[in-house]
Amino acid sequence: MRAQRVSLVIASIAAAGLVLTGCSSSGSGGTGSDNALTSRGPITYVQGKDNSNVVRPTIDRWNKLHPKEKVTFKEQSDQADQQHDDLVQNFQAKNKNYDVVDVDVVWTAEFAAKGWLQPLTGKMAIDTSGLLKPTVASATYNGKLYAAPQTSDGGMLYYRSDLVKTPPTTWDEMMSDCSIAKKAGIDCYAGQYAKYEGLTVNVAEAINSAGGTIVGSDGKTPTLDTPEAAKGLQNLVDAYKNGNIPKAAITYQEEQGRMSFEAGKLLFLRNWPYVYSLAKTDGSSKVKTTFGIAPLPGATGIGASSLGGHNAAISVYSAHKATAHDFVEFLESAETQKFFATQGSLAPVVASLYTDAALDAKLPYLPVLLKSISSAVPRPVTPFYPAVSTAVQDNAYAAIKGDKSVAKALSDMQAAISAASSGN
Amino acid sequence: MTTATDIVPPTTPAPRASKSRKRNRETRSALWLILPTIVLLAIVIGYPIVTAIIQSFQKDPGLDAATGLFVTGGFAGVANYAHWLFQQCMSSTGQTIACPPGNLGAGFWNAAGVTFFFTVVTVILETVIGTWFAIIMNRTFRGRGLVRAAILVPWAIPTAVTAKLWYFIFAFAGIANALFHTSILWTSDEWASRFAIIIADTWKTTPFMALLILAGLQLIPEEVYEAARMDGASTFRTFTTITLPLVKPALMVAILFRILDALRMYDLPAILTGGGGGNGNATTTLSILVIKQVRSGYNSASALSTITFIIIFLVAFIFVRVLGTNVVRTQEAQQKGAK
Numbered sequence: 001m002r003a004q005r006v007s008l009v010i011a012s013i014a015a016a017g018l019v020l021t022g023c024s025s026s027g028s029g030g031t032g033s034d035n036a037l038t039s040r041g042p043i044t045y046v047q048g049k050d051n052s053n054v055v056r057p058t059i060d061r062w063n064k065l066h067p068k069e070k071v072t073f074k075e076q077s078d079q080a081d082q083q084h085d086d087l088v089q090n091f092q093a094k095n096k097n098y099d100v101v102d103v104d105v106v107w108t109a110e111f112a113a114k115g116w117l118q119p120l121t122g123k124m125a126i127d128t129s130g131l132l133k134p135t136v137a138s139a140t141y142n143g144k145l146y147a148a149p150q151t152s153d154g155g156m157l158y159y160r161s162d163l164v165k166t167p168p169t170t171w172d173e174m175m176s177d178c179s180i181a182k183k184a185g186i187d188c189y190a191g192q193y194a195k196y197e198g199l200t201v202n203v204a205e206a207i208n209s210a211g212g213t214i215v216g217s218d219g220k221t222p223t224l225d226t227p228e229a230a231k232g233l234q235n236l237v238d239a240y241k242n243g244n245i246p247k248a249a250i251t252y253q254e255e256q257g258r259m260s261f262e263a264g265k266l267l268f269l270r271n272w273p274y275v276y277s278l279a280k281t282d283g284s285s286k287v288k289t290t291f292g293i294a295p296l297p298g299a300t301g302i303g304a305s306s307l308g309g310h311n312a313a314i315s316v317y318s319a320h321k322a323t324a325h326d327f328v329e330f331l332e333s334a335e336t337q338k339f340f341a342t343q344g345s346l347a348p349v350v351a352s353l354y355t356d357a358a359l360d361a362k363l364p365y366l367p368v369l370l371k372s373i374s375s376a377v378p379r380p381v382t383p384f385y386p387a388v389s390t391a392v393q394d395n396a397y398a399a400i401k402g403d404k405s406v407a408k409a410l411s412d413m414q415a416a417i418s419a420a421s422s423g424n
Numbered sequence: 425m426t427t428a429t430d431i432v433p434p435t436t437p438a439p440r441a442s443k444s445r446k447r448n449r450e451t452r453s454a455l456w457l458i459l460p461t462i463v464l465l466a467i468v469i470g471y472p473i474v475t476a477i478i479q480s481f482q483k484d485p486g487l488d489a490a491t492g493l494f495v496t497g498g499f500a501g502v503a504n505y506a507h508w509l510f511q512q513c514m515s516s517t518g519q520t521i522a523c524p525p526g527n528l529g530a531g532f533w534n535a536a537g538v539t540f541f542f543t544v545v546t547v548i549l550e551t552v553i554g555t556w557f558a559i560i561m562n563r564t565f566r567g568r569g570l571v572r573a574a575i576l577v578p579w580a581i582p583t584a585v586t587a588k589l590w591y592f593i594f595a596f597a598g599i600a601n602a603l604f605h606t607s608i609l610w611t612s613d614e615w616a617s618r619f620a621i622i623i624a625d626t627w628k629t630t631p632f633m634a635l636l637i638l639a640g641l642q643l644i645p646e647e648v649y650e651a652a653r654m655d656g657a658s659t660f661r662t663f664t665t666i667t668l669p670l671v672k673p674a675l676m677v678a679i680l681f682r683i684l685d686a687l688r689m690y691d692l693p694a695i696l697t698g699g700g701g702g703n704g705n706a707t708t709t710l711s712i713l714v715i716k717q718v719r720s721g722y723n724s725a726s727a728l729s730t731i732t733f734i735i736i737f738l739v740a741f742i743f744v745r746v747l748g749t750n751v752v753r754t755q756e757a758q759q760k761g762a763k
Contacts, residue, residue, distance in 0.1 A: 084719075113487060113492060113494050114485075142491075194611070194612070194698070194700065195699075196700075218492070219492070247607075247609065248596040248597075248609065250609060250612045251595070251596050251609055251610075251611050251612045383487065383492075383494065384720065386716075386719035387528070390526060390528060390716065390720075391527065392526075394525060394703075395525060397700070397703075397704040398525075398703050401612075401703075413526055415524030416523075416526030416530075417526075418516050419523060419527045420720065421487065422486070422513070422514040422515060422516050422518075423483060423484050423485075423486040423514060423721070
């Protein structure tokens with residue numbers, strides 16, 4: 001009968017649905033076969049949108065040198081969240097065509113712990129001796145290097161050189177310089193304190209600069225129950241309370257702070273290197289010739305900046321790992337790094353380039369940035385980064401606004417990070 | 425719900441046997457006709473829901489202490505649901521503890537409260553203002569086309585753009601503060617940030633309400649109003665005894681749509697305040713919580729989205745159950761009246 005056939009069709013649809021469901025459950029990553037380590041052939045390099053056109057010329061140069069091991073560029077969107085999700089999906093699908101991938105420093109531990117990144121040990125090892133130490137630390141999880149630092153970024157202190165002759169080297173000096181701002185009728189200091197990733201960056205800097213840490217080297221044990229951590233957060237809380245950090249700064253992301261500084265309404269600004277050329281050239285900038293840069297102030301000397309930037313990693317599912325390894329080394333080479341810096345203003349990870357005279361002429365902030373990155377501390381290297389960042393943001397935000405005491409904020413942060421790494 | 429067979433009335437009386445054969449044939453062809461729809465629904469709605477429910481009973485991967493690598497979590501029972509509904513977290517020693525602030529689980533009831541608060545306030549505002557707009561648009565006057573177009577513009581703008589627009593308006597150095605000579609932290613103060621969301625949402629979706637209500641208003645025959653005028657009824661009386669009861673079916677559908685939409689509000693607060701304000705979660709809706717959780721654990725996020733789904737389903741069910749039958753009846757009555 002027809003009716004039976006209809007119900008048969010429906011049953012088979014249901015069955016197909018079950019099969020689909022079965023397919024979707026993902027297995028944990030394997031380590032890949034050993035002979036892939038020596039295998040050579042064409043590979044794909046995956047990175048977010050190449051806004052300053054540095055990747056294509058670099059790949060063209062590689063392809064000319066290695067006609068048998070051509071690299072194809074797979075360009076992702078320019079949204080970090082979408083890049084992250086695209087990588088996760090392709091790793092889960094064990095895509096062989098994602099050979100070398102560009103990962104944000106804060107995703108490295110997560111991908112490593114998922115078993116998706118080829119450890120750079122043995123045949124895969126790369127020479128890290130010429131690289132800036134903190135950038136290497138950002139790619140190291142559980143004592144193993146899982147990715148090669150590719151570009152870096154660090155926070156710097158922008159200051160009004162017409163009002164402050166010598167930039168402050170410690171936090172306390174900067175706070176006492178705030179009397180200058182008061183006399184000039186402008187705000188004193190601002191970083192990024194809106195509740196988003198930038199707050200984690202700024203709180204991590206405050207805590208690290210005071211000598212504290214957020215998580216231990218295992219990437220999951222919180223270490224916030226120290227007087228140093230309390231001192232670091234207290235600095236921010238006090239400054240916001242007494243007005244050295246303006247009330248409006250609780251809504252600041254990078255751009256609002258930059259605009260306030262360029263409008264001449266801010267004495268000190270913590271921001272990334274991109275502000276430098278904008279403040280020099282922007283038509284609306286009132287401080288074109290009257291600002292300077294310095295490393296972030298710390299407890300007794302240079303502060304501990306948080307690290308930005310990206311690492312290049314090799315997928316465990318890559319079929320041509322030997323080629324992938326050579327390509328990663330090619331990305332690390334001084335020549336490529338110099339091209340990234342001149343063409344795309346990307347901060348190099350090779351230490352020697354920061355003293356390169358030609359490069360310094362083009363990017364005058366490099367010597368200061370070198371000091372910043374050399375004493376930088378990566379944001380917590382943990383596979384639970386999103387949850388850790390949420391724990392930091394939620395509690396630090398409440399503390400800065402004065403809704404919660406520093407001690408309570410830190411103990412809540414501690415408990416939330418501990419809960420996050422226990423699978424909540 | 426009506427089935428296909430109810431819709432087709434038997435036209436001519438036929439012998440019993442042939443009539444039932446015909447019915448059978450109709451049933452069969454109807455089944456074949458709706459089959460593509462069923463298949464489509466099963467793939468795009470049934471499959472994700474079933475998958476999410478299955479995943480919500482799985483533990484999220486945890487770290488293997490020795491290797492530092494993730495291992496699959498295994499069966500979780502209802503732990504993921506207890507995590508959200510009762511704020512139960514696992515401590516590092518494996519005991520059940522209350523979720524500390526800063527853990528997403530601790531924010532569930534806050535997010536549920538915020539979501540319902542937004543829903544109630546925005547839907548009431550949009551209904552009142554939308555009705556008012558619809559009555560204006562329903563009148564005949566010079567420049568009606570222009571007014572209609574102007575009222576509809578906010579609805580035509582994508583929500584993400586709307587959110588960015590209001591983000592600039594509500595910036596500390598933005599237009600809102602400059603215009604009113606205030607220094608309100610619109611995106612960070614607890615109630616200011618909530619009202620920022622409500623203002624932006626009302627601005628954006630009132631036109632949608634107005635449009636649906638306008639469609640209802642246009643069904644009301646002019647004669648009814650004429651009769652009322654003859655009887656000397658006041659404008660207010662005409663509105664409460666003629667306009668409101670006759671537009672009610674359209675109004676109810678519009679309100680239902682808006683409630684369902686408001687309960688899953690995501691993009692506006694996500695872009696305008698990032699879910700922040702107040703203690704940092706004053707504008708975090710359930711959908712924002714789901715998206716945040718997706719990053720840290722997919723299975724737990726599945727449980728949360730299932731809970732959200734059930735909440736929205738229940739609200740819709742109650743709404744239709746309490747007011748729905750009424751809606752259908754008046755609509756039929758109205759159609760008869762219009763004929």
